[in-house]
Amino acid sequence: MSTQPSTTGPAGHAHSFVLEFEKPIAKMEQEIQRLEASQAESGRDYAEIIASIRDQLDKALREAYGNLTPWENVQVARHPRRPLLRDYLQMITQDFCELHGDRLYGDDKAIICGFARMAGQRVMLIGQHKGRDTREKIEANFGCAHPEGYRKALQKMKLAAKFQVPIVCLIDTPGAYPGVESEERGIATAIAVNLMEISLLPTPIVAVVIGEGGSGGALGICVADQVAVMEHAYYSVISPEGCAAILWKSGEHAAKAANALRLGPRHLKELGLIDSIIEEPLGGAHRDPKAAAANVERWIGRSLRDLRRLKTETLLKRRYERLRMSGKFCTTPSQTVETKPAKGRSRRGAAEPKAVSGVRS
Amino acid sequence: MAEPARKNVEVPEGLWIRCTDCSAMVYRRILEEELNICPECDHHYRINARKRIEQLNDAGTFEEFLPDLESTDPLEFHDRVSYKDRLEKVKAASGEPDAIVVGKGFIKGRQVIMGVMNPDFIMGSMGAVVGEKVAAATERALEGTGKETLPLVMVTCSGGARMMEGMVSLAQMAKTSAAIARFHEAGGLYIVVLTDPTTAGVAASFAFLGDVTLAEPGALIGFAGPRVIANTIKAVLPEGFQRSEFMLEHGFVDRIVHRRDLRSEIARIIDYCNK
Numbered sequence: 001m002s003t004q005p006s007t008t009g010p011a012g013h014a015h016s017f018v019l020e021f022e023k024p025i026a027k028m029e030q031e032i033q034r035l036e037a038s039q040a041e042s043g044r045d046y047a048e049i050i051a052s053i054r055d056q057l058d059k060a061l062r063e064a065y066g067n068l069t070p071w072e073n074v075q076v077a078r079h080p081r082r083p084l085l086r087d088y089l090q091m092i093t094q095d096f097c098e099l100h101g102d103r104l105y106g107d108d109k110a111i112i113c114g115f116a117r118m119a120g121q122r123v124m125l126i127g128q129h130k131g132r133d134t135r136e137k138i139e140a141n142f143g144c145a146h147p148e149g150y151r152k153a154l155q156k157m158k159l160a161a162k163f164q165v166p167i168v169c170l171i172d173t174p175g176a177y178p179g180v181e182s183e184e185r186g187i188a189t190a191i192a193v194n195l196m197e198i199s200l201l202p203t204p205i206v207a208v209v210i211g212e213g214g215s216g217g218a219l220g221i222c223v224a225d226q227v228a229v230m231e232h233a234y235y236s237v238i239s240p241e242g243c244a245a246i247l248w249k250s251g252e253h254a255a256k257a258a259n260a261l262r263l264g265p266r267h268l269k270e271l272g273l274i275d276s277i278i279e280e281p282l283g284g285a286h287r288d289p290k291a292a293a294a295n296v297e298r299w300i301g302r303s304l305r306d307l308r309r310l311k312t313e314t315l316l317k318r319r320y321e322r323l324r325m326s327g328k329f330c331t332t333p334s335q336t337v338e339t340k341p342a343k344g345r346s347r348r349g350a351a352e353p354k355a356v357s358g359v360r361s
Numbered sequence: 362m363a364e365p366a367r368k369n370v371e372v373p374e375g376l377w378i379r380c381t382d383c384s385a386m387v388y389r390r391i392l393e394e395e396l397n398i399c400p401e402c403d404h405h406y407r408i409n410a411r412k413r414i415e416q417l418n419d420a421g422t423f424e425e426f427l428p429d430l431e432s433t434d435p436l437e438f439h440d441r442v443s444y445k446d447r448l449e450k451v452k453a454a455s456g457e458p459d460a461i462v463v464g465k466g467f468i469k470g471r472q473v474i475m476g477v478m479n480p481d482f483i484m485g486s487m488g489a490v491v492g493e494k495v496a497a498a499t500e501r502a503l504e505g506t507g508k509e510t511l512p513l514v515m516v517t518c519s520g521g522a523r524m525m526e527g528m529v530s531l532a533q534m535a536k537t538s539a540a541i542a543r544f545h546e547a548g549g550l551y552i553v554v555l556t557d558p559t560t561a562g563v564a565a566s567f568a569f570l571g572d573v574t575l576a577e578p579g580a581l582i583g584f585a586g587p588r589v590i591a592n593t594i595k596a597v598l599p600e601g602f603q604r605s606e607f608m609l610e611h612g613f614v615d616r617i618v619h620r621r622d623l624r625s626e627i628a629r630i631i632d633y634c635n636k
């Protein structure tokens with residue numbers, strides 16, 4: 001029962017971490033664990049009680065996770081036990097061949113790149129890693145990349161494009177690093193150049209937001225032909241805390257800001273800004289990382305297979321139309337526009353990609 | 362979205378004004394005649410898009426594109442006030458439908474496609490309308506005369522993406538950058554003039570993709586707002602951090618150009634690039 005002090009590292013901490021709205025759920029989980037242990041020890045049969053608690057647990061999870069507020073969803077996306085890039089690497093890639101460095105300044109550990117085999121294909125994997133334990137977190141700067149991270153990503157993406165290797169991007173960052181060195185080395189330029197150059201890369205690109213999609217820092221490697229956001233991930237123009245600090249003059253109103261920003265993937269799908277929502281196992285990816293990873297893998301496999309059927313010219317034309325379609329959020333009351341309408345706006349249906357049918361768990 | 366800079370405010374009200382930078386008393390009319398630059402210390406005040414267009418273009422040559430484009434408020438955003446109300450108020454106060462004016466004009470006889478951002482409109486922030494106008498203007502420059510592309514000049518002034526339009530705003534970064542990508546691919550000349558302030562989502566998209574990047578003196582230019590950075594690193598920022606001169610020193614700006622010289626500088630670059 002007693003835990004050795006040496007085993008209570010940050011990972012142990014993360015394991016015991018419970019979100020506020022999950023407290024009753026955690027209690028039931030503990031109870032099940034306790035009963036199972038005692039069953040094994042004493043040989044008595046608690047199966048019935050356990051089954052009934054499991055039923056309750058299932059119901060509680062369904063209730064809690066079926067009605068997450070945007071702010072609760074953000075908390076799940078940031079859950080300390082939520083699978084990170086390194087976990088996905090382990091679960092869904094084989095033969096990972098990491099490639100380091102941006103050829104200009106250094107090797108940013110917040111963005112990990114390399115060849116990999118996944119979903120039956122050879123791909124270039126580009127992903128953001130937040131770090132699991134303290135050492136890793138510091139090394140990865142908590143997933144906040146500096147300019148060299150974005151430049152490294154672009155350099156590897158160009159390599160992939162040169163040899164027609166499709167690109168898979170896994171997004172998980174609170175944002176690009178807001179620090180002095182970041183500015184000195186041109187973080188704005190680095191992201192801008194990525195947005196520009198990735199839009200022209202002649203190879204299929206898919207992206208999945210697996211945790212946090214923090215603003216420009218996420219977008220910097222999220223220009224793609226198909227974009228999915230996981231059910232409990234979020235992708236936002238600004239962090240709810242940042243938004244609250246500006247509009248409510250206090251970061252404490254983050255929950256209100258999350259509501260106002262309509263965080264969570266459903267609204268993005270409704271607006272047509274993303275293609276798919278990847279379902280997570282009941283109670284979030286952290287309850288069953290394998291199942292979550294399998295869904296991600298399936299979506300990537302399907303999307304890449306669909307995209308590979310397109311000629312490069314069609315692929316790039318479609319990519320541009322997809323990026324262009326966000327113009328549909330403008331109106332002209334007088335209808336006296338003399339400029340020809342943007343392609344994306346007039347052909348909304350066509351601009352929207354053929355949806356890769358919903359991924360089921 | 363970054364917060365506005367501390368110092369480089371717009372010209373204060375009144376007949377006589379005290380320069381916010383050097384504290385000299387300046388007659389307002391003189392200041393305005395001097396392109397909104399303090400005659401004593403050369404401080405460049407922010408100016409609105411219409412004034413800028415007048416200053417940069419040959420008299421009477423500017424023709425605006427998409428003048429009526431408005432936001433659809435895709436999130437039906439509410440903070441302490443609704444975005445709709447905020448828009449109505451800003452529209453009434455500024456007389457503009459959104460934060461950028463784009464069109465066709467002439468600079469010293471050279472035809473250009475131009476976009477000028479407006480600090481008066483929610484800090485020049487980029488939502489769907491700004492993104493659409495930038496992309497449309499870029500496509501116009503790409504079409505050019507039918508035979509050749511036209512030079513594209515963007516005068517940026519923005520706090521970044523407009524958070525009241527959420528991810529629609531972020532999408533504009535990718536959209537404008539993709540449009541610029543095609544323009545570069547076609548051999549188009551893109552000149553950017555960075556003015557105070559150019560930060561966040563606009564800096565990290567079309568503002569930093571020029572062939573030639575000019576900046577007005579003393580402008581705040583960067584990705585994260587200075588207050589955010591100071592909070593992150595828990596330290597006082599170095600003097601002049603993220604100003605034009607700092608950006609020049611760090612290699613992200615080609616030239617710092619006095620407002621008075623912008624017309625001739627742009628014209629000369631167009632000539633050097635054979636456009």
